[in-house]
Amino acid sequence: MNKLLYTEKLFQRYKKPLFKGQIKRNKKDEKIKTVTExxxxxxDKIKVYVKLENDKIKDAKFEGSGCVISMGSADLLMExxxxxKVKEIxxxxxxDITKIIGFTPDPARMHCATLALRALRKIL
Amino acid sequence: MIPKRIKEDFPxxxxxxxxxxxxxxxxxxxxxxxxxVIDTVxxxxxxxxxxxxxxxxxxxxxxxxxxxxxxxxxKDFINAKEKAxxxxxxxxxxxxxxxxxxxxxxxxxxxxIVVSKMEHHSNLVPWQLLAKRKKAKLEFVELKDFEIDINDxxxxxxxxxxxxxTHVSNVLGTINDxxxxxxxxxxxxxxxxxxxxxxxxxxxxxxxxxxxDFLAFSGHKMLAPFGxxxxxxxxxxxxxxxxxxxxxxxxxxxxxxxCSWNELxxxxxxGTQNIEGAIGLSAAINYLxxxxxxxxxxxxxxxxxxxxxxxxDEAGVETYGPKERSGIIAFNIKGVHAHDVASFFDKEGVAIxxxxxxxMPLVRGVLKQNAVARMSxxxxxxxxxxxxAIEAIRKLKxxxxx
Numbered sequence: 329m330n331k332l333l334y335t336e337k338l339f340q341r342y343k344k345p346l347f348k349g350q351i352k353r354n355k356k357d358e359k360i361k362t363v364t365e366x367x368x369x370x371x372d373k374i375k376v377y378v379k380l381e382n383d384k385i386k387d388a389k390f391e392g393s394g395c396v397i398s399m400g401s402a403d404l405l406m407e408x409x410x411x412x413k414v415k416e417i418x419x420x421x422x423x424d425i426t427k428i429i430g431f432t433p434d435p436a437r438m439h440c441a442t443l444a445l446r447a448l449r450k451i452l
Numbered sequence: 453m454i455p456k457r458i459k460e461d462f463p464x465x466x467x468x469x470x471x472x473x474x475x476x477x478x479x480x481x482x483x484x485x486x487x488x489v490i491d492t493v494x495x496x497x498x499x500x501x502x503x504x505x506x507x508x509x510x511x512x513x514x515x516x517x518x519x520x521x522x523x524x525x526x527k528d529f530i531n532a533k534e535k536a537x538x539x540x541x542x543x544x545x546x547x548x549x550x551x552x553x554x555x556x557x558x559x560x561x562x563x564x565i566v567v568s569k570m571e572h573h574s575n576l577v578p579w580q581l582l583a584k585r586k587k588a589k590l591e592f593v594e595l596k597d598f599e600i601d602i603n604d605x606x607x608x609x610x611x612x613x614x615x616x617x618t619h620v621s622n623v624l625g626t627i628n629d630x631x632x633x634x635x636x637x638x639x640x641x642x643x644x645x646x647x648x649x650x651x652x653x654x655x656x657x658x659x660x661x662x663x664x665d666f667l668a669f670s671g672h673k674m675l676a677p678f679g680x681x682x683x684x685x686x687x688x689x690x691x692x693x694x695x696x697x698x699x700x701x702x703x704x705x706x707x708x709x710x711c712s713w714n715e716l717x718x719x720x721x722x723g724t725q726n727i728e729g730a731i732g733l734s735a736a737i738n739y740l741x742x743x744x745x746x747x748x749x750x751x752x753x754x755x756x757x758x759x760x761x762x763x764x765d766e767a768g769v770e771t772y773g774p775k776e777r778s779g780i781i782a783f784n785i786k787g788v789h790a791h792d793v794a795s796f797f798d799k800e801g802v803a804i805x806x807x808x809x810x811x812m813p814l815v816r817g818v819l820k821q822n823a824v825a826r827m828s829x830x831x832x833x834x835x836x837x838x839x840x841a842i843e844a845i846r847k848l849k850x851x852x853x854x
Contacts, residue, residue, distance in 0.1 A: 333795050343853065369807060370791050371822025393822075395789035437795065 335430040338400035345399065347406035349389045351377040365447035367439055372398045376447040378409075385409050385417065390444060397437055401429045402444035414452050420445060454743060454751045454831050461486035461739075462832055472801030475837045480622050480650060480780050480828035481805055482672045485736075489675050492735035493728050504727055505701055505718075519727055522734035523717075529737050530667060531658040532684055536716035539683040539690070540725055544649040545574040547668035547683035548616065550720070551645055552578035554693045555614065555666075561587040564612045566642070568593040568600050569818055570621045573810040575647045579616060588613070595818055598624045598774040605636065612642040619651035623809050623819075623826065625756070625777030627651070630662045638663070643689070649673060653830070654752060654778060656745040665689055671729060675736035680729025683720075690716050697722040748831045752779035755829050759838050766845055772819050779829035782809075782819075785845065788852050790823035796851070797825075800844040802837075 334342075353360050359380040366373045372394030379387040388406040392399065408428055409417055425441050426432045433441050459465050462484045467474040476484060502512035504519045523535045532538060541547045559565065565579050569592050583590040591612075594604040600617070609615060615637040619630050630646050637644040645666040651657055652667070653674035659667050666689075671680035685693075695702055695713060699722035703711040713719035740748065756779045763769050768786040785793055790806035797804050806825045808815040815821055827841060 333792075333799055370789070371808070371816070372789070395791045397792075434795070437791065440791070 334396050334400065334433075338404065338429045338431075339396060341403040342396040342400035345403040347389050347403050348391065350391060351379050351387055351389050361451045363447050363451045365443060365450060367394070367398070367443055370395065370398075370440070372440065372443055374398070374402055374443055374447055376402075376406075376444060376451065378448070378451055380414070383414050385412055385414065390447075394443070395437075395440055397429075397433055397440035398443045401425055401441045404428050405444045405448070409448070417448055418452055420448075454747055456834055458486075458743070459832055459834075461488065463487060463490075465832065469801040469803075470799055473840070475802040475833075475840050477827040477829065477833065477837065477841060478803045478805050479673070479830040479833075480809075480826065482678070483653065483675050483830055484832070485675055485677070486739055488739050489677070489732050489735045493677060493732045496728055496731050503724055515727060518731050518734070519725070522730040525734045525737050526682055529741070530652070530682075530684055531660050533660070534687060537684055537687050537690065539685065539717040539720045540730055541681045541683050542679050542726070543670040543672070543681035544647060544668045545578075545681075547666075547681055548575055548645065548647065549578045550683060550696055551616075551666055551668075551685075552582045553696045554720075555643060555689070556582040556586065557694065559586045559588050559613050562589065564589045564591055564608075566591050566593060566605075566608050566612045566615045568605075568617055569595050570600070570624060570626065570814050571616075571618055571811065572622050572647065572649070573812070574649070575616050575618055575645075576813070579614075592813075593617075595814075598626055598772070600626075600628055600633070602632070602636075605633065609636055609640045609642060612637070612640060614645065615642045616645040616647065618647040618649075619657070620654070620778045620780070621773075621811075621814075622650050622780065623782050623811050623814055623824065624773040625780035625782075626774050627655075627776070627778055630664060634663045634665075650778060650780065653740075655749040659684055671733040671736065674733075675739055676733035677726075677729045680726050680733050682733075687716060690720070693720075695719050695722065699723040743831060751831050752829050752833075755779060755833060755835070755838065756781065758835060759827070759829075759841075762838065762842050766842070766849075768849060769845065772821075772824060779833075780826065781828070782824040782826045784821060784824055785848065785852075788848065790821075790825040792852075793825040793848065796848045797841070797844050800840065800847070802841050802844055804841075 362377050364375045374392035377389045390402045500515050502515045504516040523538045526538050527535050591608045594601045634644045643665045646664040648667045648669040652669040667684040672678045702719050702722040704714050705712045770784050772782045794806035807823050
């Protein structure tokens with residue numbers, strides 16, 4: 329059996345991310361939060377931006393560098409959380425990431441998949 | 453020439469990984485074990501299992517003899533003067549920690565300990581701890597073209613109490629001129645410890661020739677079981693040092709208030725030892741000596757040259773290390789994280805390592821990389837293994853669109 333390194337959608341998002349970038353404040357009263365998170369072991373770094381409105385995620389973006397799994401899953405996660413309630417995000421578990429990216433990475437690579445989620449938990 | 457048939461001695465190399473031939477290129481982390489070592493350990497448990505040094509019965513005497521013969525073997529292997537200079541420990545890390553704890557007692561406030569910027573954490577953290585404990589200074593020799601900058605070393609070694617350097621870098625593959633470094637350290641009245649984790653398994657290391665005061669190495673990187681390692685120390689220095697662990701077998705006489713220590717090396721071996729490990733190590737040395745350390749070194753040199761030549765022609769591949777080096781090649785592929793490289797290799801059946809390789813000051817500080825991938829060889833690797841690895845790099849570049 330051939331081992332799955334990553335799903336096609338994860339790889340595509342790694343190569344061509346849709347949610348990479350910054351969120352700039354346009355109006356004074358806009359609620360934008362940022363946080364950085366890193367995997368010390370592999371040196372992956374991420375900065376996550378979320379725009380909040382009435383306890384909902386209005387927009388989400390990320391900047392960073394890292395492997396296919398950490399960057400691809402960050403992009404897919406940003407897409408998934410936009411429009412969701414903060415409470416829903418807080419309840420997200422590590423396993424939810426494997427559903428979003430479509431496969432379960434090797435145990436040694438799980439921390440890559442959860443990098444962006446850990447950043448989100450720190451913000452919210 | 454090392455004959456290809458020796459691969460058959462390593463049962464694990466017959467495995468298939470993801471339907472592909474298993475190519476093991478992570479030898480700097482641990483070696484594989486030949487059937488000769490595995491059988492020796494099994495045979496010990498089947499027929500000779502007993503605790504050593506105390507039993508007044510046949511089997512215990514045999515076990516003791518096997519353990520003692522193992523020390524004799526190690527002594528000859530590194531050309532130590534006597535068996536008393538060979539202390540068994542768990543691994544290189546424990547050997548270095550032991551020296552930092554015991555010899556470290558001689559270090560006074562403000563005195564200097566010198567290491568280099570290419571050390572594995574195992575030859576860095578014990579000295580950080582010692583420096584903190586004794587309020588001593590820790591200084592770092594700079595690197596120049598992936599080698600120890602000898603001018604900087606000569607400056608920093610002045611007034612040093614202890615110098616601890618690696619023989620072969622586990623990332624760069626740099627082979628340090630241990631003999632010269634030891635000589636300079638001694639001219640400055642410093643103790644000289646050599647981290648032999650990456651050298652002893654791959655080349656003839658002669659402690660008399662190198663004139664190091666201590667040599668630390670691990671059995672598991674040279675075909676022996678996990679959990680057996682060696683600390684060599686010059687007898688006259690070991691004599692002056694105090695035990696770190698107290699317990700059974702390390703004392704001569706004991707009353708409720710104090711003890712007198714057993715003779716060397718037993719005063720440093722408290723409690724029941726890793727007897728199977730020691731016996732396995734002896735079988736491992738037998739295996740290595742039968743092949744010949746010179747042959748092993750030559751074989752790995754050729755393999756390393758072959759690999760470096762191929763990598764040089766691969767666009768987008770960057771390697772880190774000097775031209776002349778041991779069988780360790782750290783590399784990165786442009787635009788691809790080292791962990792993705794390792795995962796891709798694994799899919800192709802090739803085991804390599806990626807990360808900071810327990811040498812963060814080197815990888816992050818000197819090489820300025822978050823992570824590097826690393827191939828490392830042993831004598832059971834042949835050109836066909838390298839060809840598989842190069843093929844994996846080509847496939848990866850295609851997939852990542854480089």
